[in-house]
Amino acid sequence: MDFGPHLMLALIEGAVLSAVLALTAAGLSLVFGVMRVVNVAHGEFYMLGAVAAWFVAAAVGGAGPAAFLAALALAPLAVCALAAAADLAVLRRIAHDPERTIVATIGLLYILQQATLMGFGPDARPVAPPFNARIAIPWPVWEEGGLALTWPWGLSVTTYKLFVIAAAAAVLAGLWLMLTRTRAGLVMRATQWDRETATAFGIPVERVYALTFGLGAGLAALAGVLVVPIQQAHYLMGGDALLLSFIVVIIGGLGSLPGTLVAALLIGMSEGIVSVFFSPTLAKILATLLVALVLVFRPQGLFGAAGR
Amino acid sequence: MLRLEAVDAGYGPVRVLRSVSFDVAAGEVHCLLGRNGAGKTTALRAIMGLLPLASGRIRFGGAEIGRLPPHRVPRLGIGYVPQGRRLFAELTVAQNLEIGRMARGAPARAVAAALDLFPRLADRLGQRAGTLSGGEQQMLAMARALCLEPRLLLLDEPTEGLQPSMIRAIRDAVAELKARGVGVLLVEQRIDAVLALADRATFLENGRCLGTLTAAELQAAPDLLRQRLGV
Numbered sequence: 456m457d458f459g460p461h462l463m464l465a466l467i468e469g470a471v472l473s474a475v476l477a478l479t480a481a482g483l484s485l486v487f488g489v490m491r492v493v494n495v496a497h498g499e500f501y502m503l504g505a506v507a508a509w510f511v512a513a514a515v516g517g518a519g520p521a522a523f524l525a526a527l528a529l530a531p532l533a534v535c536a537l538a539a540a541a542d543l544a545v546l547r548r549i550a551h552d553p554e555r556t557i558v559a560t561i562g563l564l565y566i567l568q569q570a571t572l573m574g575f576g577p578d579a580r581p582v583a584p585p586f587n588a589r590i591a592i593p594w595p596v597w598e599e600g601g602l603a604l605t606w607p608w609g610l611s612v613t614t615y616k617l618f619v620i621a622a623a624a625a626v627l628a629g630l631w632l633m634l635t636r637t638r639a640g641l642v643m644r645a646t647q648w649d650r651e652t653a654t655a656f657g658i659p660v661e662r663v664y665a666l667t668f669g670l671g672a673g674l675a676a677l678a679g680v681l682v683v684p685i686q687q688a689h690y691l692m693g694g695d696a697l698l699l700s701f702i703v704v705i706i707g708g709l710g711s712l713p714g715t716l717v718a719a720l721l722i723g724m725s726e727g728i729v730s731v732f733f734s735p736t737l738a739k740i741l742a743t744l745l746v747a748l749v750l751v752f753r754p755q756g757l758f759g760a761a762g763r
Numbered sequence: 764m765l766r767l768e769a770v771d772a773g774y775g776p777v778r779v780l781r782s783v784s785f786d787v788a789a790g791e792v793h794c795l796l797g798r799n800g801a802g803k804t805t806a807l808r809a810i811m812g813l814l815p816l817a818s819g820r821i822r823f824g825g826a827e828i829g830r831l832p833p834h835r836v837p838r839l840g841i842g843y844v845p846q847g848r849r850l851f852a853e854l855t856v857a858q859n860l861e862i863g864r865m866a867r868g869a870p871a872r873a874v875a876a877a878l879d880l881f882p883r884l885a886d887r888l889g890q891r892a893g894t895l896s897g898g899e900q901q902m903l904a905m906a907r908a909l910c911l912e913p914r915l916l917l918l919d920e921p922t923e924g925l926q927p928s929m930i931r932a933i934r935d936a937v938a939e940l941k942a943r944g945v946g947v948l949l950v951e952q953r954i955d956a957v958l959a960l961a962d963r964a965t966f967l968e969n970g971r972c973l974g975t976l977t978a979a980e981l982q983a984a985p986d987l988l989r990q991r992l993g994v
Contacts, residue, residue, distance in 0.1 A: 641865075652845060652849045652851070654833045656865075659832070
């Protein structure tokens with residue numbers, strides 16, 4: 456394949472990775488933005504989304520769209536409820552203290568991971584995509600008669616991957632609208648800015664925290680459900696998701712949704728391109744280098760506030 | 764309307780208020796006076812439920828509120844203007860007012876009524892609160908609390924650091940609230956403001972109540988006032 460079509464293929468893979476990454480990192484960023492805590496167990500909620508999707512799809516049965524759609528609807532809700540319960544049972548008891556929350560969520564990470572190993576097993580398991588038609592992508596070339604379209608072998612995308620990109624974009628747009636246009640978003644932003652004053656104006660901050668923690672986990676779980684027809688569910692899949700989410704939110708700025716989106720595109724696209732042309736390891740090295748540069752020259756991230 | 768009975772409260776093991784008792788009636792401006800560190804702000808925070816009571820009782824409208832979850836206190840009709848304003852600086856003026864309105868599910872006319880008291884804010888509804896001038900921020904802090912249509916308003920040094928025209932606007936608003944029957948518990952360090960507004964004043968020193976004076980007693984003893992405020 457020529458360089459141009461090869462690059463196009465890399466960009467498509469990068470866009471899919473960006474979409475999944477943006478959803479996962481948006482959850483982590485939302486939790487930090489509103490609650491000012493770092494959720495080290497965030498990757499496990501991504502993993503639980505994928506694993507729950509497998510269980511739901513297996514329970515519904517069949518390889519048609521019904522099994523996947525049921526998983527898409529139920530798995531994030533189940534993980535959202537589990538995370539909200541974990542917040543109320545664990546994080547509220549330590550008053551959402553930032554340092555103790557890190558330790559508590561490390562514990563939560565191991566509990567969720569080992570419980571999944573016991574209940575789901577060590578094997579990777581797939582969920583069938585609801586549709587997976589392959590669409591060939593035309594490539595323009597200059598010929599003697601002018602511009603013509605060719606169909607290079609291998610330059611194609613599946614309808615499911617396009618769906619992943621569209622679904623992530625729709626969910627992130629919905630999240631943005633919720634935060635900026637709804638009463639719930641106003642309450643979350645007020646809580647984010649000043650917890651005590653929010654309380655003095657009747658906002659039940661503990662309940663807002665539980666819902667935010669659940670929503671953040673639900674976004675990660677949704678990403679896990681979307682990715683499971685491409686990557687399969689595995690009990691250790693949360694590690695990479697957590698690492699990449701941290702990279703994205705550090706570069707974008709902790710708590711900044713636009714920053715998270717831009718950084719997810721940057722990391723996802725560069726990982727897609729570098730992985731296709733060089734190696735996935737080099738992509739990780741470059742991402743880590745970028746994080747180091749951001750931490751040295753702009754510690755608040757590209758879109759983060761310098762502090763108040 | 765509001766009654767504190769032998770209230771002890773503080774921060775962790777540090778006891779700031781010791782057996783503090785006073786009351787505020789409807790339509791009364793009651794000043795809470797004392798030097799820095801006397802426990803005035805702590806008393807307001809304890810009333811709002813933001814500090815746990817070690818002992819004692821706080822009653823509002825006859826009901827015990829001292830051990831309610833703090834987010835339920837404003838829903839009873841207690842508005843709070845904290846020291847330093849503590850606006851939601853990233854939100855717009857309109858959104859800050861909406862937070863106040865939502866606190867008690869007040870009707871939309873509550874926002875209009877608050878803006879009638881501070882018409883200057885009406886031109887800045889879309890502006891971020893953090894970009895307002897100091898005086899406008901104080902007006903917004905008061906308007907936000909008024910949007911919940913309070914029966915009692917707690918004001919913590921509302922005129923601190925403001926220019927005279929802004930101080931007049933704040934004082935006029937307090938007088939208007941009093942006329943409407945709203946009880947006001949005012950922490951204030953300016954003697955002229957105390958003498959102009961207070962119906963009664965309670966003195967705090969080292970977290971203890973030294974006593975309560977009426978307006979007439981305050982007018983008759985301005986030196987005592989200066990001595991107690993340390994000015």
